[in-house]
Amino acid sequence: xxxxxxxxxxxxxxxxxxxxxxxxxxxxxxxxxxxxxxxxxxxxxxxxxxxxxxxxxxxxxxxxxxxxxxxxxxxxxxxxxxxxxxxxxxxxxxxxxxxxxxxxxxxxxxxxxxxxxxxxxxxxxxxxxxxxxxxxxxxxxxxxxxxxxxxxxxxxxxxxxxxxxxxxxxxxxxxxxxxxxxxxxxxxxxxxxxxxxxxxxxxx
Amino acid sequence: xxxxxxxxxxxxxxxxxxxxxxxxxxxxxxxxxxxxxxxxxxxxxxxxxxxxxxxxxxxxxxxxxxxxxxxxxxxxxxxxxxxxxxxxxxxxxxxxxxxxxxxxxxxxxxxxxxxxxxxxxxxxxxxxxxxxxxxxxxxxxxxxxxxxxxxxxxxxxxxxxxxxxxxxxxxxxxxxxxxxxxxxxxxxxxxxxxxxxxxxxxxxxxxxxxxxxxxxxxxxxxxxxxxxxxxxxxxxxxxxxxxxxxxxxxxxxxxxxxxxxxxxxxxxxxxxxxxxxxxxxxxxxxxxxxxxxxxxxxxxxxxxxxxxxxxxxxxxxxxxxxxxxxxxxxxxxxxxxxxxxxxxxxxxxxxxxxxxxxxxxxxxxxxxxxxxxxxxxxxxxxxxxxxxxxxxxxxxxxxxxxxxxxxxxxxxxxxxxxxxxxxxxxxxxxxxxxxxxxxxxxxxxxxxxxxxxxxxxxxxxxxxxxxxxxxxxxxxxxxxxx
Numbered sequence: 001x002x003x004x005x006x007x008x009x010x011x012x013x014x015x016x017x018x019x020x021x022x023x024x025x026x027x028x029x030x031x032x033x034x035x036x037x038x039x040x041x042x043x044x045x046x047x048x049x050x051x052x053x054x055x056x057x058x059x060x061x062x063x064x065x066x067x068x069x070x071x072x073x074x075x076x077x078x079x080x081x082x083x084x085x086x087x088x089x090x091x092x093x094x095x096x097x098x099x100x101x102x103x104x105x106x107x108x109x110x111x112x113x114x115x116x117x118x119x120x121x122x123x124x125x126x127x128x129x130x131x132x133x134x135x136x137x138x139x140x141x142x143x144x145x146x147x148x149x150x151x152x153x154x155x156x157x158x159x160x161x162x163x164x165x166x167x168x169x170x171x172x173x174x175x176x177x178x179x180x181x182x183x184x185x186x187x188x189x190x191x192x193x194x195x196x197x198x199x200x201x202x203x204x
Numbered sequence: 205x206x207x208x209x210x211x212x213x214x215x216x217x218x219x220x221x222x223x224x225x226x227x228x229x230x231x232x233x234x235x236x237x238x239x240x241x242x243x244x245x246x247x248x249x250x251x252x253x254x255x256x257x258x259x260x261x262x263x264x265x266x267x268x269x270x271x272x273x274x275x276x277x278x279x280x281x282x283x284x285x286x287x288x289x290x291x292x293x294x295x296x297x298x299x300x301x302x303x304x305x306x307x308x309x310x311x312x313x314x315x316x317x318x319x320x321x322x323x324x325x326x327x328x329x330x331x332x333x334x335x336x337x338x339x340x341x342x343x344x345x346x347x348x349x350x351x352x353x354x355x356x357x358x359x360x361x362x363x364x365x366x367x368x369x370x371x372x373x374x375x376x377x378x379x380x381x382x383x384x385x386x387x388x389x390x391x392x393x394x395x396x397x398x399x400x401x402x403x404x405x406x407x408x409x410x411x412x413x414x415x416x417x418x419x420x421x422x423x424x425x426x427x428x429x430x431x432x433x434x435x436x437x438x439x440x441x442x443x444x445x446x447x448x449x450x451x452x453x454x455x456x457x458x459x460x461x462x463x464x465x466x467x468x469x470x471x472x473x474x475x476x477x478x479x480x481x482x483x484x485x486x487x488x489x490x491x492x493x494x495x496x497x498x499x500x501x502x503x504x505x506x507x508x509x510x511x512x513x514x515x516x517x518x519x520x521x522x523x524x525x526x527x528x529x530x531x532x533x534x535x536x537x538x539x540x541x542x543x544x545x546x547x548x549x550x551x552x553x554x555x556x557x558x559x560x561x562x563x564x565x566x567x568x569x570x571x572x573x574x575x576x577x578x579x580x581x582x583x584x585x586x587x588x589x590x591x592x593x594x595x596x597x598x599x600x601x602x603x604x605x606x607x608x609x610x611x612x613x614x615x616x617x618x619x620x621x622x623x624x625x626x627x628x629x630x631x632x633x634x635x636x637x638x639x640x641x642x643x644x645x646x647x648x649x650x651x652x653x654x655x656x657x658x659x660x661x662x663x664x665x666x667x668x669x670x671x672x673x674x675x676x677x678x679x680x681x682x683x684x685x686x
Binding site: 106109110114115116117139140141142143144147148150151153154155157158160161162165 | 211215222229267268269271272307309310312313316319323329331332335336338339342343345346349350352381384385403404406407410
């Protein structure tokens with residue numbers, strides 16, 4: 001076994017264990033952290049495949065942005081996940097058995113030799129897959145790229161449409177309106193004589 | 205390779221629709237005039253339909269490096285999708301206004317959903333198929349959840365979302381296996397690779413199972429139909445109307461693209477799977493519909509059974525079968541627009557005309573509406589002289605032509621069972637006394653009644669003179685097969 005396969009099996013083992021932790025952890029924060037580990041090791045696997053750009057994007061986008069937000073949300077919501085999946089541990093033996101059987105069957109059907117694939121040859125050091133990806137994305141796959149952008153737009157519109165409520169009774173502030181105000185019409189100057197008894201005594 | 209600019213001309217319908225959808229969102233953000241966004245939406249859909257006709261080539265044209273195909277079948281389906289969406293918007297105007305849902309958000313999402321359908325219809329690549337499907341589904345999930353104070357709608361959206369995500373996962377897994385086998389995501393090249401050299405039959409069948417299961421989910425065919433009754437029931441009637449009509453055309457195109465354009469060499473494998481799904485859909489759809497008291501739920505189960513018929517047409521693998529399936533999809537959408545359109549139209553503020561009891565004695569108050577509904581129901585049941593009869597007949601002809609006489613007999617038997625619950629609606633409308641407290645008499649929107657009349661008369665007229673549409677479907681399929 002050469003060094004690359006050793007690294008592959010090492011990372012793959014961590015990935016599977018972390019993935020298992022995501023599902024089995026009792027504390028949702030631990031699940032989320034295990035998911036971060038999963039993404040991290042997946043990025044390592046991608047680097048082994050010479051997909052450096054994807055690996056870095058995975059870490060920046062998923063670990064850096066998505067998971068951090070996700071952990072925030074999980075920490076803010078008080079969800080007792082153990083309550084929600086009471087049946088989980090009871091059904092685990094049977095479900096595990098079925099899943100294991102299915103995994104064995106799939107491994108038997110989907111052996112690597114069936115696809116007739118050979119090991120990819122390494123690219124020279126000057127090869128930049130960021131450049132190659134960029135070229136493909138903006139030429140051959142420009143239609144798919146634009147569609148992905150439209151899907152993101154729909155996600156934004158849907159999220160806003162489903163959560164934004166314009167409530168007339170809400171006392172929220174409008175900074176634009178506030179900064180347009182002048183003293184005129186809002187401040188009335190009144191001449192008041194001192195009336196407080198203690199104040200009077202002090203004066204005498 | 206064609207130049208980029210000619211690619212953009214080919215995809216003008218999608219580009220135009222995207223532009224209109226963005227304008228609708230902007231108008232909503234700055235103006236919030238209900239009438240403006242409503243008219244803009246209708247104009248946009250009409251414009252898209254015009255662009256489809258304008259860019260029509262008559263022969264399959266590939267664009268964007270094989271991601272996009274413009275062929276006669278796609279053009280006919282796109283045109284009908286646009287018209288179906290226009291009808292759905294007009295039927296639901298009053299309903300949405302009453303519930304304060306008629307906004308740029310809703311109509312913008314609707315336009316994006318239509319865009320997703322167009323993308324699916326003219327996809328020639330697994331990537332485009334998937335992106336179109338996600339665009340459509342995401343917009344639909346949000347539209348189902350749009351009535352935010354309704355727990356029922358939220359639950360329906362949740363179920364739709366989770367099951368839809370599962371189906372997408374199945375579909376993607378199947379696609380990835382086929383990609384591993386053929387080394388291409390472009391449907392034509394996949395078919396070519398499978399035709400000349402199948403590296404492993406067993407992996408092909410394995411991937412196919414996942415693809416067909418994902419398709420089953422999206423079509424709403426048994427045994428993957430469980431989301432349909434809950435979503436149709438839980439969503440506001442206007443959304444049910446939209447979800448139950450145009451997307452079925454896109455789902456048909458989706459199935460045709462994957463199974464026929466891409467996986468035709470594996471026809472022997474998917475034929476069996478479709479046959480099982482079709483019989484299960486016919487059985488479950490027709491029998492479960494009898495037990496429903498809610499008309500939206502009943503029509504959902506009826507959708508399941510209609511999808512069974514559509515799959516029967518596709519599984520024959522013959523030209524006649526494909527055009528029969530396309531004819532079935534088109535007539536189904538026409539009938540379902542009438543059915544759900546009536547439910548939407550009769551609903552009023554605070555109450556939906558969703559129970560079968562709400563239709564009791566409709567004839568006494570609204571004889572014309574009752575007549576339209578009766579035509580829709582009898583057409584769905586497959587009685588002559590309505591168009592539903594010809595839809596079922598052409599599928600059966602294709603089945604018998606391909607030697608599947610047993611399946612044809614099963615289909616006829618289940619249609620007979622199904623006729624019961626359709627005719628029960630007719631019975632309720634004509635021979636039952638209306639309840640003292642009249643539950644549903646919708647506000648009188650003239651445009652909706654006029655369009656509903658056109659819709660009902662089209663069902664009758666196409667039933668008497670089906671030849672034009674039949675020829676159109678046959679020609680479109682014939683000219684599009686590669």
